Amino acid sequence: MLSGKPNRREFLKATGILIVSFSLPSFLKTAEAQSATSPKTVALDEVDAYLAIDPSGHVTLYSGKVELGTGVSIALTQILAEELDVPLASITLIEGDTALTPAQGKTWGSLTIQNGGVQIRQAAATARQALLQEAARKLGAPAADLTVEQGTVRARSGGKQVTYGELIGGKNFSLKVDKQALLKDPAKYKIVGQSIPRYDIPPKITGQFTYIQDFKTPGMLHGRVVRPPAMGASLQSVDENSVKDIPGVVKVVRQGNFLGVVAESEWGAIQASRKLKASWSAWDGLPEQSKMWEYVRATKVNKDDVTSNVGNAEQALQQAAKRINATYNFAIHSHASMGPSAAVADFKDGKLTCWSASQAPHDLRAQLAAMLSMKDADVHVLYVEGSGCYGRNGHEDAAGDAALLSRAVGRPVRVQWMRDDENGWDPKGPPTLMDLQAGLDASGGVVAWYSQLYVPEGGGGNVKLLAADLAGLPCEKGMFPGNIINNSAIPYTFPNVRTVAHRLAETPFRPSWIRAPGRMQNTFCNEAFLDELAVAAGADPFEFRLRYLSNDPRGTELLKRLMTLSQWKGPGSGKSTGGDVVTGRGVTYVKYELARTYVGAVADVEVNRKNGEIRVKRFAIVQDCGQIINPDGVKNQIEGNIVQTVSRTLKEEVTFDRSHVTSLDWASYTILTFPEVPDVDIDLMDRPTEKPWGVGEPAAAVVPSAIANAVFDAVGVRMRSVPFTPARVRAALQSA
Amino acid sequence: MGVQSSPFFKGKKDMPAKTTSLHVNGRVERITVDDPDMPLLYVLRDNLQLQGPRFGCGLGQCGACTVHMDGKAVRSCITPLSAVGKRKIVTLEGLGSLEKLAAIQKAFIAEQAAQCGFCINGMIMEAAAFLARNKSPSEAQIKQALAGNLCRCGTHLRIVRAVKRASVSA
Numbered sequence: 001m002l003s004g005k006p007n008r009r010e011f012l013k014a015t016g017i018l019i020v021s022f023s024l025p026s027f028l029k030t031a032e033a034q035s036a037t038s039p040k041t042v043a044l045d046e047v048d049a050y051l052a053i054d055p056s057g058h059v060t061l062y063s064g065k066v067e068l069g070t071g072v073s074i075a076l077t078q079i080l081a082e083e084l085d086v087p088l089a090s091i092t093l094i095e096g097d098t099a100l101t102p103a104q105g106k107t108w109g110s111l112t113i114q115n116g117g118v119q120i121r122q123a124a125a126t127a128r129q130a131l132l133q134e135a136a137r138k139l140g141a142p143a144a145d146l147t148v149e150q151g152t153v154r155a156r157s158g159g160k161q162v163t164y165g166e167l168i169g170g171k172n173f174s175l176k177v178d179k180q181a182l183l184k185d186p187a188k189y190k191i192v193g194q195s196i197p198r199y200d201i202p203p204k205i206t207g208q209f210t211y212i213q214d215f216k217t218p219g220m221l222h223g224r225v226v227r228p229p230a231m232g233a234s235l236q237s238v239d240e241n242s243v244k245d246i247p248g249v250v251k252v253v254r255q256g257n258f259l260g261v262v263a264e265s266e267w268g269a270i271q272a273s274r275k276l277k278a279s280w281s282a283w284d285g286l287p288e289q290s291k292m293w294e295y296v297r298a299t300k301v302n303k304d305d306v307t308s309n310v311g312n313a314e315q316a317l318q319q320a321a322k323r324i325n326a327t328y329n330f331a332i333h334s335h336a337s338m339g340p341s342a343a344v345a346d347f348k349d350g351k352l353t354c355w356s357a358s359q360a361p362h363d364l365r366a367q368l369a370a371m372l373s374m375k376d377a378d379v380h381v382l383y384v385e386g387s388g389c390y391g392r393n394g395h396e397d398a399a400g401d402a403a404l405l406s407r408a409v410g411r412p413v414r415v416q417w418m419r420d421d422e423n424g425w426d427p428k429g430p431p432t433l434m435d436l437q438a439g440l441d442a443s444g445g446v447v448a449w450y451s452q453l454y455v456p457e458g459g460g461g462n463v464k465l466l467a468a469d470l471a472g473l474p475c476e477k478g479m480f481p482g483n484i485i486n487n488s489a490i491p492y493t494f495p496n497v498r499t500v501a502h503r504l505a506e507t508p509f510r511p512s513w514i515r516a517p518g519r520m521q522n523t524f525c526n527e528a529f530l531d532e533l534a535v536a537a538g539a540d541p542f543e544f545r546l547r548y549l550s551n552d553p554r555g556t557e558l559l560k561r562l563m564t565l566s567q568w569k570g571p572g573s574g575k576s577t578g579g580d581v582v583t584g585r586g587v588t589y590v591k592y593e594l595a596r597t598y599v600g601a602v603a604d605v606e607v608n609r610k611n612g613e614i615r616v617k618r619f620a621i622v623q624d625c626g627q628i629i630n631p632d633g634v635k636n637q638i639e640g641n642i643v644q645t646v647s648r649t650l651k652e653e654v655t656f657d658r659s660h661v662t663s664l665d666w667a668s669y670t671i672l673t674f675p676e677v678p679d680v681d682i683d684l685m686d687r688p689t690e691k692p693w694g695v696g697e698p699a700a701a702v703v704p705s706a707i708a709n710a711v712f713d714a715v716g717v718r719m720r721s722v723p724f725t726p727a728r729v730r731a732a733l734q735s736a
Numbered sequence: 737m738g739v740q741s742s743p744f745f746k747g748k749k750d751m752p753a754k755t756t757s758l759h760v761n762g763r764v765e766r767i768t769v770d771d772p773d774m775p776l777l778y779v780l781r782d783n784l785q786l787q788g789p790r791f792g793c794g795l796g797q798c799g800a801c802t803v804h805m806d807g808k809a810v811r812s813c814i815t816p817l818s819a820v821g822k823r824k825i826v827t828l829e830g831l832g833s834l835e836k837l838a839a840i841q842k843a844f845i846a847e848q849a850a851q852c853g854f855c856i857n858g859m860i861m862e863a864a865a866f867l868a869r870n871k872s873p874s875e876a877q878i879k880q881a882l883a884g885n886l887c888r889c890g891t892h893l894r895i896v897r898a899v900k901r902a903s904v905s906a
Contacts, residue, residue: 069852069889197848204853205844205860206837207788207828213854214787247753247770266782267774338792338800338854338888388852388889419793632848636894640851643890666797666886674879677892 042102047130047173049102050123051080055169057151059084059091064104065116066096067200068359069388070640070696071633072112074198078629079117082191083124083184085148086164096361096383106360106460108391108513109483110597110694113629117692125181127173134167186627186688193688195632200385212357212386212395213342213416220344220412221250222266223405224273226259227425228470230283230659231509235259242277252276253408258471260401262409266416273418284658286508293329296433300505302457308489311496316448320439324536328436328525330704330722331653333429335514336669339387340422341394345402346412347372352379356399357386363462364396368403371468371475390644391482392463392512394426400467420664427463427512428654430456430481432521434488436529439496444537446548448496451529453488453522456481456511457503463512481511484518487701490526491555491591492548508656516697519592520645520704524722527588527705531712540570541587541709555591558598558622558685562587565683566602566620571713580610583617584714588706590698597698598624601642603678603706607714609733612726616646616678616707621699623682626690638699639680645703647672653723758820760784761830769817776820777801777812780827788828788857792886799858799885803827809865828857831864840864843902844895851889858885863899872903 041048042062052060061080067073073093081088094100096107104116128148135153136143139162145155154161186192203209228235235257243249248264249272259278263269287295317323344355352374358364361381369379386395394417402415417425432455439448461480468475485501516523534544542563549555562568566585584607589600604618619642628634651670655663663669708719717732755768758779767783775794780786780803789812792800796814803812804826832838837845840860850856859882866873866881873881878899879892887895 069850069854071851197845198850201845201848201850201853202834202837204850205828205841205856206832206834207786207857208834209853210787211790211854213791214781265770265778267769267771267778271771336888338798338852338886339790340792385852387854390888416791419795636848636851636891639893640890643892644888647890665795666793671886671888672890672892673884673886674882674892674896675876677879677890677896680893 040100042100044102044104044119045176047123047126047175047177050120051084051127053164053168055165057086057090057163057165057169059086061091061093061120062101063093063095063116063120064101064362065112066107066359066361066383067385068107069385070637071198071630073200074196075113075629075633076117076120078191078194078196079121080124082189083121084128086151088191088196090151098362098365098379098381103362106363108359108460110592110697112694112696113692114596114694117629119177121183122179122181123177125183126175126178129178129181130173130175131164131167135162138162138167189688192627192629193631193686195630198633210384211339212344212355212384213339215344215355215384216414217344217346217355217412220414221262221264221409222269223260223262223402223413223415224269224418225401225415225421226261226273226276226278227421228257228280228283230280232283232285233257233280236279236281239277243272243275246272246275251409253405255404256470256472258404258467260405262405262413270418286656286658286660288658289656292431293433296431296454296504301502302505303503305485305501305503306498307485307501308497308499310494313448313450313496313498316496317437317439317450320447321442322440322536323437324440324532325435325437326529326532326718326720328434328528328720330432330521330524332431332509333514333648333652334423334654334663334669335390335393335426336652336671337387337389337393337422340417340419341398341426342386342414342416343395343399343402344412344414345399345406347403347407347410350374350378352403354379354381354399354403355384356381357384357389357395358399359389359392359395360462364399367396367462367465367468367475368399371400371465371473372403372407373474391514391517392427394422396463397425397466400465404467404471423664423669424661425466428509429514429517430484430507430509430511432484432518434522434525436525438529438533440533440537444539446494446533449490449494451488451499451525453485453499453501454504455484455501455518456507457505458511459483460513463510479507479511481507482513482517484513484521486593487519487522487526487590489594491552491589491594492530492545493551494548509654515641515644516700519590519697519701523588523590523701524704524708527590527702528708528718528720531586531705531709532718535712542568545587545589552591554624555589555598558600558624559589561683561685562600562602562620562622565622565681568602581606581608582714584710584712586706586709586711586713588702588709590701592694592698592701596693597626597695599698599702601702601706603710605707605710605714607711607729609715612729612733614650614707614711614724614729615676616650618679618681619706620681621683622685623695623699624685624687625693625695625698626687627692628684628686629692631684631686634684634695635682637695638682641697641699642680642703643672643677645700646678646707649704649707649722649724651723651725756817758817758825759822760786760825761827767817772818773816775813776803776815776817776825779817780812786827786829790854790857792855797886798855799862800855802858802861802885804861804865807865807868809862828860831860838864840867840899840902843898847894847898847901849891849894849898851891855885855887859887859895863902867899867903875900
């Protein structure tokens, strides 16, 4: 979707970051012409699904993975420019358009570069190979003698040249992606591996960027939703007279328990949503928050997932010289996006167009079609970037709301959630509970590890749309919290290990994934408990980890570099006790999903014994994500992961009464502020010849355990319940 | 289709709208609104198509909607239009443009100080008003000045570096 986007050429020119040589309008024409004649292919195995080259050599990159504010758009552009040998500035990116882009899956799980980027790279290599063959024919030179620079092919020996635009311009490749197409030697990379500045930052810092929250279409009305005051309440009656004096109100829309207002102006819609009188049934089906963990333990277990099983952990525990048990838990979190979710929908002539910041436009199309009993082909979803979502927040739900309201009024409707809609109704990161047991032998060696995780059942999928659910329209059944059992198994080679996830039949709120879902919670439990074992064994936490990472040279190298970066001198070495404030250091480590990006961290904290406040002063981070596409982009993600997760660890908890969420604003759902932000020192281990792995999540996973371990180092108490609020720290100190 | 709605509002004429003038980004704009107590944020975004100031909370808690009123950083989401009077409003668009960036905007680009960027309007407007008072602040002073502005992506470190850079380069 281009028309809602800033004109890249203009801002690039203005900022002088790159020399720009393309004209955006010509691309618009190409795309429009394509959709007007025959549908553009979006098949995952077709080169044309991913890229097109016009006669002047301009390249369009079609990506099903979308920019969520993490910087992937520049990284994907770099991958294409490098592999195809075209200038960066010749590329225009179209993302997340169900009519134009391949369905490369949701933009989640730190997979955009690792999966989406690799697909684009292979398509580009296939295209380049085909272009070279065509050039060889035209230039009368063997393909092996040809060289490409900036989209122009020539023979090494000199002579004539031909451009990509002349070879393919405006025509389809009509080629399957060749999995054998030779990839460029990373030693020759000029663009991949460089910190190319992001194209979206200049318009974002001048107010020229069009977020979904800004998107407008002609004839558009403004909608607001009116949610039940108690989450499971039924709508009994609505008094339309209560809003008849508000100027510009067009319609009160009611369907089942879905209630919304539509007005000519945004302020009219806001006022109408506040003044509309509706009566709802009582409902108090939420558990008592003060008994959250009893509730979790009492929830029916639908199945057990055994995520690892080595030897006989239960038997080895019985025979161990020393046994250690602990229970860890992690509160319910909100995505708490800065900009509440928004969407625009236009239901016209039996077809629906929806502009959304969904991280999964193709899946959203299917959900909207199902809700409205339409064919997928009659629904067109176009991605427009929104406020950062960090997972499945309310963007999709706002799209569902807008679709229902637009159908009811027959005009395009923009739905903008208010702050309490977002905090109250975004799907939540579910409560997580883990029981851990370990056995040590007489010399402090770990002989057994046994963990039992209590989390809702379900994996990735499409979280049901609120509008469909409230209106009683078709929607998904079941829960989709993300693959939250990942990293419940451990990276260490103990002789007896059993890790089990008890999958619960229900959880208080509609669950979904929030940055490093499960991986964060499970790494917290595992790495903090491992620290308990190291202390029990009288071992240095680095030495203890290295002892059991014997089969993983990359992990071993990473931890050694972390010792250097953090100037590690042993446990307690950072400790000082002057007055009420005590300092401490904690070590932690993750191999993400036990299969990819490695992160190690040392946290430096200050703990105030008197008031219980934890200040995180510094994080030292070493990360190995394989091949790095854009080093500054990776650093930006690591910094963001650390700061956001320090916030989640120290402060965040969704609060609720028996009827509804009560943390509905920033005073009741507090997040980290500037004076509380730690310094972050980063050492990136670039491995250009390895696969590129994801960076959007892994560094988040190490934060809670690093802080917990540092707090123990400082004051000798174990923080086993996120968030580590001052009250909890004081309570732990008092009972120590 | 089961949608219950009434033709109740069809053809209903709006209440008499009120016209007023507003000084924004060096120009006097004529504004017509139904409700003079409408927050300034919606005047800027919906009447004047200035989308630099953003809706984050509507409660004055996050800072995403920050604009300058007579040089002071204010939260436009809780500032009624009727309270503005003749005071001069400057939005992010009035600070600088892609063609003519303000020093602080250049600093944010140089430091790549954004992720999703939704909060950045507030960061720049708050920081610009602060730097006008304190031309060479310490890092701690910058953090204190921005303590009431929230960022969810965790871009704080870059934002502080950008403000520091702007202060040095100003």
